[in-house]
Amino acid sequence: MIRHHHRALALALLLTAPATAAAQDAMTVLNAAVKAMRLENVTTIRYTATGSAYAIGQSFTPGGPYPRSAMTFVRDFDIDGFTVRQEFVNTRVERRGGGLPNRVGAETRQVQYASRNSGWPQHVFMWLNPPGFVKEAMKHNPTLTTERVGGRAFRVITVRVQDRYTLRGFFNDEDLLERVDTALDNNPVLGDPPLDAVFTGYRDFGGILFPSRIVHHLGLQPSFDFEIASVTPNAAVETTPPAGAGGAAGGGAVTVTSQTIANGVHYLTGGTHHSVAVEFSDHVAVIDAPLGEARSLAVIAEVRRLAPNKPIRHLINTHHHFDHSNGLRTYAAEGATVVTHPRNAAFYQQWWSTMPVLLRDRLVESGRTARFETVDERRVLSDGMRTLEVHVVQDTTHVEGMLILYLPSEKLLVEADLFTPPAPGAAPAQNAPGNDPLAAELVQNIERLDLDVERVVPLHGPGVASRADLDRAAGTTAAGR
Numbered sequence: 419m420i421r422h423h424h425r426a427l428a429l430a431l432l433l434t435a436p437a438t439a440a441a442q443d444a445m446t447v448l449n450a451a452v453k454a455m456r457l458e459n460v461t462t463i464r465y466t467a468t469g470s471a472y473a474i475g476q477s478f479t480p481g482g483p484y485p486r487s488a489m490t491f492v493r494d495f496d497i498d499g500f501t502v503r504q505e506f507v508n509t510r511v512e513r514r515g516g517g518l519p520n521r522v523g524a525e526t527r528q529v530q531y532a533s534r535n536s537g538w539p540q541h542v543f544m545w546l547n548p549p550g551f552v553k554e555a556m557k558h559n560p561t562l563t564t565e566r567v568g569g570r571a572f573r574v575i576t577v578r579v580q581d582r583y584t585l586r587g588f589f590n591d592e593d594l595l596e597r598v599d600t601a602l603d604n605n606p607v608l609g610d611p612p613l614d615a616v617f618t619g620y621r622d623f624g625g626i627l628f629p630s631r632i633v634h635h636l637g638l639q640p641s642f643d644f645e646i647a648s649v650t651p652n653a654a655v656e657t658t659p660p661a662g663a664g665g666a667a668g669g670g671a672v673t674v675t676s677q678t679i680a681n682g683v684h685y686l687t688g689g690t691h692h693s694v695a696v697e698f699s700d701h702v703a704v705i706d707a708p709l710g711e712a713r714s715l716a717v718i719a720e721v722r723r724l725a726p727n728k729p730i731r732h733l734i735n736t737h738h739h740f741d742h743s744n745g746l747r748t749y750a751a752e753g754a755t756v757v758t759h760p761r762n763a764a765f766y767q768q769w770w771s772t773m774p775v776l777l778r779d780r781l782v783e784s785g786r787t788a789r790f791e792t793v794d795e796r797r798v799l800s801d802g803m804r805t806l807e808v809h810v811v812q813d814t815t816h817v818e819g820m821l822i823l824y825l826p827s828e829k830l831l832v833e834a835d836l837f838t839p840p841a842p843g844a845a846p847a848q849n850a851p852g853n854d855p856l857a858a859e860l861v862q863n864i865e866r867l868d869l870d871v872e873r874v875v876p877l878h879g880p881g882v883a884s885r886a887d888l889d890r891a892a893g894t895t896a897a898g899r
């Protein structure tokens with residue numbers, strides 16, 4: 419009888435063995451890591467670092483490295499409560515590329531905060547350090563597999579978070595976490611961009627083992643790269659959000675204000691980034707799709723109101739920087755053709771060739787494939803009603819493949835990022851008047867192309883500017899004109 423009972427039990431164990439054993443093995447791996455890193459009694463850490471931060475989506479070349487800033491931070495991480503608060507200082511060191519601060523030497527200070535309730539792009543960063551991954555994975559039904567990477571065998575712990583996001587942690591044969599990978603869901607240009615963190619140079623910091631260098635990659639480019647200066651286990655960390663945090667997560671209402679600046683030419687403002695709609699006899703071309711789908715839908719609705727019977731046939735994308743291209747896919751879903759530089763088109767097509775899983779947007783729902791038309795030097799869109807010239811900017815430090823738009827009958831120039839007039843009474847956004855290098859580059863291009871510009875329509879800033887405003891910023895005050 420006893421024997422029989424044992425056999426039944428053994429059979430039951432055998433039937434349930436794979437899942438149970440894998441879960442136990444996963445916990446064994448995580449417990450071994452806690453022991454190897456001496457984290458048994460560690461509930462908080464404070465660490466400081468110096469290194470580089472990169473302006474994501476602001477590359478000089480589409481698909482190229484993001485512009486670098488020098489960075490330091492002090493980070494308070496409550497491992498058990500799962501909150502992080504950091505004081506972050508960065509200083510722009512590269513001239514080429516976009517992003518703020520745009521000027522070399524300009525310093526930005528921020529206090530940043532995240533908790534389990536934060537959106538994934540913030541929340542995920544708490545998983546991208548070894549104590550955070552190891553201890554939090556234990557609470558998320560970890561599973562274990564093995565994988566060979568670069569000829570070495572790793573035990574891979576996989577967890578699902580919020581039933582949506584997958585994280586994998588790679589443990590080496592010393593029970594140390596060498597790498598975590600996952601993906602983000604907030605980037606329409608890159609779809610579901612891969613995000614990873616690589617941990618090297620483990621050594622003793624204040625009694626625990628911690629990597630001395632951490633590198634993050636987002637969309638296959640470095641996004642952070644830092645050396646750890648100090649680690650204080652069980653520090654009295656700050657766990658409360660900074661004053662004013664929580665409201666800045668992009669949840670604000672989208673407003674679009676339209677102003678008709680010439681017959682059939684509409685300036686669509688109402689936020690930090692603007693668009694321009696240009697009517698042709700039977701269709702409309704829209705210039706720039708900034709910020710994301712919500713903004714695109716609001717701009718499209720306004721264009722429909724202004725020109726009810728004219729479909730949007732073209733979306734002209736000035737350049738690939740994500741703040742100017744995050745709304746492109748919405749227009750593609752509407753059937754508009756994206757007009758851009760060939761390098762930008764290749765970049766978008768490369769990332770959009772994979773159907774995203776995390777990103778759900780109109781283009782995914784439409785089942786359409788985005789269509790592109792490219793301009794490598796100059797192109798004229800014209801019909802009986804309208805002529806719109808598309809030109810490629812040369813010799814700018816901002817970005818490769820930048821388009822500017824010129825309406826010869828109206829003497830209007832539409833441009834992004836090269837000249838942003840200051841708000842009335844405010845300091846110039848980038849540089850002192852007469853010393854704005856991007857504005858000077860724009861003036862050189864206007865002269866090279868022999869464009870007769872009366873008004874400049876900037877895709878940032880307080881409104882339409884005059885040619886004299888541009889010359890004042892550029893320091894090219896119009897002597898001889």
Ligand SMILES: [Zn+2]
Pocket residue numbers: 516517737739742816817835
């Ligand atoms: Zn830009």
